Amino acid sequence: MAVVVAVVLLIVLAVAVLAGASRRSDRKAVGLSRETRRRDAPNPLMGESGDDTLSGREVEAAALAGRTSTSVAVVESAPLAPFVAPDPMALGVTRRQFFNRSLVGMMGFGVSGFGAACIAFLWPQGVSGFGSKIKVGDVTQLLADITSNNGFLYKPEGRMWITAYPNGAVEKARATYSAQELAGMTSGVDGGFDAGIIALYQKCPHLGCRVPNCVSSQWFECPCHGSQYNQVGEKRGGPAPRGMDRFAMSVSDGVLTVDTGTIIQGPPIGTNTTGQEAEGPNCIGSADH
Ligand code: FES
Secondary structure: OHHHHHHHHHHHHHHHHHHHHHHHHHHHHOOOOHHHHHHOOOOHHHOOOOOOOOOHHHHHHHHHHHHHOOOOOOOOOOOOOOOOOOOHHHHOOOHHHHHHHHHHHHHHHHHHHHHHHHHHHHOOOOOOOOOOEEEEEEHHHHHHHHHHOOOOEEEHHHOEEEEEEEHHHHHHHHHHOOHHHHHHHOHHHHHOOOEEEEEEEOEOOOOOOEOOEEOOOOEEEOOOOOOEEOOOOOEEEOOOOEOOOEEEEEEEOOEEEEEEEEEEOOOEOOOOOOOOOOOOOOOOOOOOO
């Protein structure tokens, strides 16, 4: 009998121990001590009055319900005010605008300067000297200068020789030369001068040597290979393929202008409009007629 009573007491005691342990494990599940739960009393999850009678499971259930709630609070916003553009004068120039405008201005200035330099480089300049039209001078004065220089007048700025063309040979010349050449050659007849004028390129048509005059023969005689030309540049001997080249000429109001940019090929071999023979000893060999 005593054994039965003892067993019953043990069972009752075990049940009481198990119930107490279960209650403590619920509260420990939320990780809160008694003191902490007391401080958290205002937390709604713990109860308005700080009631610590809520179990851990109840707290977790309440938190889960809060997270999974699908209700969305709709907040009414105030009506939008109409847009009013700000006054630029009131705003002034911002720092961003200042830098942007400065950058664009400097780039524009640089591009403009480069463009102006290119245009200035490509703009046709006033050309003078060889290759341009040279106003050589008054025909009367030129004829006087030719005479005083033993029949030949050299103009280095035009790389040319100026000589007189006899008026008596003009008719033959008209049948041989172009209008550009004749303008100077016939100026004596047309203008009432003692002779006309012819402008010859100093470059030998053979291989390009500068052809000097020969005072004794009154011809041009090339020292390179011996080509010879009479006083008006018609070939008289040597290996040259033609007479001396000459420039286009024009005479206006008695003034001769030579276009050194327009070189006219010399007359073909055999052309001899003046019939001028060597007037003295040749400077280079002898003429090959
Ligand atoms: S270059 Fe004048 S004759 Fe040859």
